[in-house]
Amino acid sequence: MKEEQNLITKLKGEMALSAEESTELDALLDSSSSIGNVIRDLPHEEPNLVWRSQLNEKLSVLAEKPKRRIGLWKWASGVVVVGAASLAVWSVVNTRTPVIATTNTTIADSTNFEDQLMQSHVESAAAMDVSSAYALDVVSSKETSYTGEEEWSTSDLESL
Amino acid sequence: MEYQRPRIALGLLMAVALAPMAMGQHGPRGPQGPAGAGPKGRAFQEVLDRLPAPVKLMFARFGKQRYSGQRVVEFRLDGERYKNIENLIVDGLRSRIEFAAGSSWYGQVIVDNRNRRTHFFPDRNEIFVGVSPRDESIMRLRQFLQSSANGRLKVTTDNGPDIVGRKTTLLQVADPNGNPVQRVWIENTTGIQLKREIFDRAGSKIGAFEFTRLNLDPKISDEDFVINRRGAKVVDSQDRLRAAAREAGITPIALTQDSGALLQNSRAVKIGDRNVLTQTYILEGRRLTLFQFKGNIDMKRLARQEKGLIKTYRWEQGGYSLVLVGEMMPDRLAQLAKFAK
Known part of the structure; x- marks a missing residue:
């Protein structure tokens, strides 16, 4: 009792x-x-004010944890989005590897000596295929562009 | 593909023209002509048999057409783009080409008279005399058709647009992935190439021409195939080689005539910080380029650039590095290298 x-x-x-x-x-x-x-x-x-105050403090402390979780989720979701985008880009690149690799190689290596030798052959062969002229005297033609003014020399005119 | 049935007369004409091919005989242009026999010749013929009449006509009538006209030619060389407006007179194996105003090579005149080429350069009053190129461009198309037989290239045809008011057929050559290598628009009744485009491996158009005028009944005189310029200096391919070698500061090494390769063009080119002597040859309808320079070369890197039909062979001689590039197997290139002197 x-x-x-x-x-x-x-x-x-x-x-x-x-x-x-x-x-x-x-x-x-x-x-x-x-x-x-x-x-x-x-x-x-009613619960006394001291108890309610303590309760509020505890609740406020507990309330911060969900906020942190939300921030973590935001950060994590950002990582996921970036990762997914990277994966998508990688997938596209990977499925087109032959074409893109070739293009990149050509562009990246376009300044090296070996590639320029090959390009020179390809271009001159193409030029000869489409042009009537195979004596591709490019330098001379560019440096001394013909104006047509000297088509006939004095001796030519005298011979007429 | 849809294709308009050719007229009966056209069919009869082609039957006559193609008869020697079907019989496995050489055409009038000799063993290097379009009618070549052997396994490659048969492969070519089998592919050709499946293609429409204008394509057959293009091969059969090449070097036999008679026309005049004008065409715009564009190409890229050593990183520069060039544009020429060519006025042409063609009578079988004879032709005259004048480069009109607005051309990169304005004023130059080329006359082909069967095997002989005469090329007048007015800027230095010089006449280049060499061998007429004749059928190299058609031989390249023939090689493409041969390569399509084993799947290395794909050949397709389609109806093309009207060009200079004439109906055309489009012949497209592409790699196995469908990337275009060449496109040719062929006039349906004559087989004349009215338009042509050539692409590099990056898909860039590096050469093209298109007719802007065509006359299939021109008045042609023998005088059209003569260049008679008093006082002009006459030079040949060996003179051009020596001049280019002097410009490059290189003692030239060239393929001898015994190799069968004909020297067409020589240029001094600056690649990076190196002087390079570039010689272009023609052999069996294929173009070969011989590069000569000082210093070494990364052959692995060069080999990585070998795509499709183009192969390379490198050797050292006389203190120089030499690289032979062409649409031939490496062992064939190695054989040719033995003729370098």
């Missing part, structure tokens, strides 16, 4: 219960003792 009175005192004083007391309280509630009436008779009070 004494223990029951202690419990009632603690409950009324909103004091913390030990593990044993909590077990005892549960047993008393189940045994339909007078303690149930006591609890019902307890004054219905």
Whole structure:
């Protein structure tokens, strides 16, 4: 009975219960003792301001964790998006490897000696195929562009 | 593909023209002509048999047409683009080409009279005398058709647009991935090439021509095939070789005539910081380029550039590096290298 009175005192004083007391309280509630009436008779009070303040602080602390999770998710989703985009680009590049590799090689290597030798052969062969002239005297033609003014020399005119 | 059925007269004409081919005999142009026999000749013929009449006509009538006209020619060389407007008179194996105003080579005149070429350069009053190129360009198309027989190239045809008011057939040669190598638009009733485009491996157009005028009934005189310029200096391919070698500061090494290769053109070219002597030969309808320079070369890198039919062979001689490039197998190039003197 004494223990029951202690419990009632603690409950009324909103004091913390030990593990044993909590077990005892549960047993008393189940045994339909007078303690149930006591609890019902307890004054219905709003939680005091100290308790509410402590609760708010705990809630505010707990509330920051979800925010951190949201930030982490944003960062993670960004990584996922970038990764997916990279994967997509890689997939496209990988499926077209022969064409793109050839093009890149040609562009990147266009200044090296060996590639320019080959390009020179390809271009001159093409030029000869489409042009009537195979004596491709390019340098001479560019340096001394003909104007037509010297088509006839004095000796030519005299011979007419 | 859709194709208009040729007229009966055209069919009869072709039957006569192609008869020697079908019989495995050489045409009037000799063993290097379009009618060559042997496995390659048969492969060519099998592909040709599946192609429409204008394509057959192009091969059969090449070097036998008679026309005059004008065409615009564009090509790229040593990183520069050139454009010429050529006025042509063609009478079988004879032709005259004048480079009109607006051309990169304005004023030059070329006359081909059967085997002999005369090329007048007015800027230095010089006449180049050499061998007429005749059928190299058609031989390249023939090689493409041969290569299509084993799947290395794809040949397709289609109806082309009207060019200078004439119906055309498009012949396209592409690599196995469908990248165009050459396109030729052929006049349907004569087989004349009215337009041609050549592409490099990067897909860039590096050479093209297109007719802007065509007269299939021209008045032609024997005088059209003569260049008679008093006081002009006459030079040949060996003179041009020596001049180019002097310009490059190189003692020239060239393929001898015993090789069968004919020297067509020589140029001094600056590639990077090196002086390079470039010689272009023609052999069996294929173009060969011989590069001569000081210093070494990365053959692995050069080999990586070997695509399709083009192969290379490199050797050292007289203190120079020499590289022979052409549409031939490396062992054939190695044989030719033995004729370098």
